[in-house]
Amino acid sequence: MQCARVLSRSLLGRTIQFHSLRSFSTSGHLLGYKLAKNLQDCYSLLGIADDCNEAELKEAFIKLAKQYHPDSRSKTADPRKFAQVEEAYRTVQEKLVKERNKEEAEENKEEDVDIKHTAPQHRQYLGFEGVGYGTPTQRHRQYQQYRVDRAANRVVDYKVAKLSAMSESALVLQEKRAARKAKIVQVIDRLVEDMIAESMANGEFDNLPGKGKPLNRKKSEYNPYQDTATHLINKILNDNGFKPQWVELEVEVRNRIKELRKNLDTKRATFGSEPFSLQHQKQWNTYLDTFREDIVALNKRIDKYNMIVPIMAKQLGHIKPDREVAKVIEKFRAQEEQDKQKTVAVEETKVDEKSSKEKMRWGILRHWRFTPLSE
Numbered sequence: 481m482q483c484a485r486v487l488s489r490s491l492l493g494r495t496i497q498f499h500s501l502r503s504f505s506t507s508g509h510l511l512g513y514k515l516a517k518n519l520q521d522c523y524s525l526l527g528i529a530d531d532c533n534e535a536e537l538k539e540a541f542i543k544l545a546k547q548y549h550p551d552s553r554s555k556t557a558d559p560r561k562f563a564q565v566e567e568a569y570r571t572v573q574e575k576l577v578k579e580r581n582k583e584e585a586e587e588n589k590e591e592d593v594d595i596k597h598t599a600p601q602h603r604q605y606l607g608f609e610g611v612g613y614g615t616p617t618q619r620h621r622q623y624q625q626y627r628v629d630r631a632a633n634r635v636v637d638y639k640v641a642k643l644s645a646m647s648e649s650a651l652v653l654q655e656k657r658a659a660r661k662a663k664i665v666q667v668i669d670r671l672v673e674d675m676i677a678e679s680m681a682n683g684e685f686d687n688l689p690g691k692g693k694p695l696n697r698k699k700s701e702y703n704p705y706q707d708t709a710t711h712l713i714n715k716i717l718n719d720n721g722f723k724p725q726w727v728e729l730e731v732e733v734r735n736r737i738k739e740l741r742k743n744l745d746t747k748r749a750t751f752g753s754e755p756f757s758l759q760h761q762k763q764w765n766t767y768l769d770t771f772r773e774d775i776v777a778l779n780k781r782i783d784k785y786n787m788i789v790p791i792m793a794k795q796l797g798h799i800k801p802d803r804e805v806a807k808v809i810e811k812f813r814a815q816e817e818q819d820k821q822k823t824v825a826v827e828e829t830k831v832d833e834k835s836s837k838e839k840m841r842w843g844i845l846r847h848w849r850f851t852p853l854s855e
Contacts (some may be wrong), residue, residue: 541566541569588615749812
C-alpha cells in the first residue's frame with residue numbers, strides 16, 4: 481500500500497528520490513508502470529545526478545552490477561533488482577546518446593550556414609585533403625590522426641635515407657682509400673723498376689760478385705712450402721747483409737742492456753765497501769737517477785721491438801731498474817763477505833804457520849840443550 485502511494489505521487493509529477501534500492505520494487509499488481517518512461521526514477525535508482533556523463537553512468541552501473549548480478553556470488557545478488565538496474569542504465573544511456581547526437585547535429589548545422597547555395601555536391605571531400613568520412617568533426621579527428629601518421633612516416637623515411645647516405649658515403653670513402661693505396665703501390669713499383677733499369681744502364685750492377693753466373697741454390701736451404709721467387713729474394717738479401725728491422729732492434733736492445741749493467745757494476749765498484757761516505761752516497765744516488773732514466777728509454781725501445789717482432793716467443797720484457805740495482809748491491813755484498821772469509825782464512829793460516837815455526841824452534845833448542853857432548 482505504501483509503495484502504491486509512492487508511485488501514485490510520482491505519476492502526479494512530484495519528484496521522488498530513492499535513497500536505497502531496498503525501498504524500490506515493482507509488484508505485479510501495479511499495472512501500467514514502466515521504469516523506462518520515468519527517467520527521474522532511473523537516475524534515482526542508479527544513484528547519479530541528472531547532469532552526469534557517460535563515464536559516471538557506466539561506473540554507477542558496474543558498481544550496482546557487482547552487488548545485484550546473479551553470477552556475482554554476492555550476498556545481495558537479486559535477479560529482479562539487477563533487471564531494474566539494467567533497464568534504468570539503458571534508458572539513461574539512450575538519453576545521453578540522443579543528446580550527444582543532437583549536439584553534433586547542431587554543430588554541423590552551424591558550419592553549413594550560408595553555403596547551401598554555393599556548395600558543390602562533393603564539397604565534403606575538398607577539405608582535410610580529402611581524408612576521412614562522416615561529419616566534419618569526425619573527419620577533423622581522422623585528419624589529425626592522418627597528419628600524425630604522415631609525420632611519423634616522414635621521420636622514418638628521413639632516418640632511412642640518412643643512414644643509407646652515410647653507408648654509401650662510407651663505402652665510397654673506403655673504395656677511394658683502396659684505390660689510392662693501390663695507386664701508390666703501383667707508383668712505387670714503377671719507380672723501383674725505373675731506378676733498377678737506370679742503374680743497370682749506368683753499369684752500377686757490373687761490379688757485383690757472380691755476375692753472369694747462375695745462382696747458387698743449395699737444396700738444404702730451400703723450403704718446399706715457400707715459392708721460388710720469395711726464397712731467392714730472401715737469399716739475395718741475406719747474402720748481402722740485409723737484416724729485418726726487428727732483428728737489428730733486438731741486437732741493439734740486448735747490447736744496451738749489457739752496457740747499462742756493466743756501467744752499473746763498474747760504478748758500484750769505484751765506491752768500495754759499505755757503508756758509503758756522505759760524498760760517495762750522494763754520487764751513488766745521482767748515478768741511480770741517471771740509470772733509471774736510461775732504463776725508461778730502453779723500455780720504450782723494447783715496446784717498439786715487441787710491436788714489430790713476428791714471433792710471440794721472442795718478445796722481451798721490461799727491465800726493472802730497482803731489481804738491477806738490488807742485484808748489483810747483493811753481488812758486491814756477497815763478494816765482500818767472501819773477501820772477509822778469505823782474509824780470515826789467510827790470517828788463520830799465518831797464525832798456524834807462526835805457531836808451527838815456534839814449535840820447531842823450541843824443539844830444536846830443547847834437543848840441543850839436552851844432547852850430551854861427545855868425548
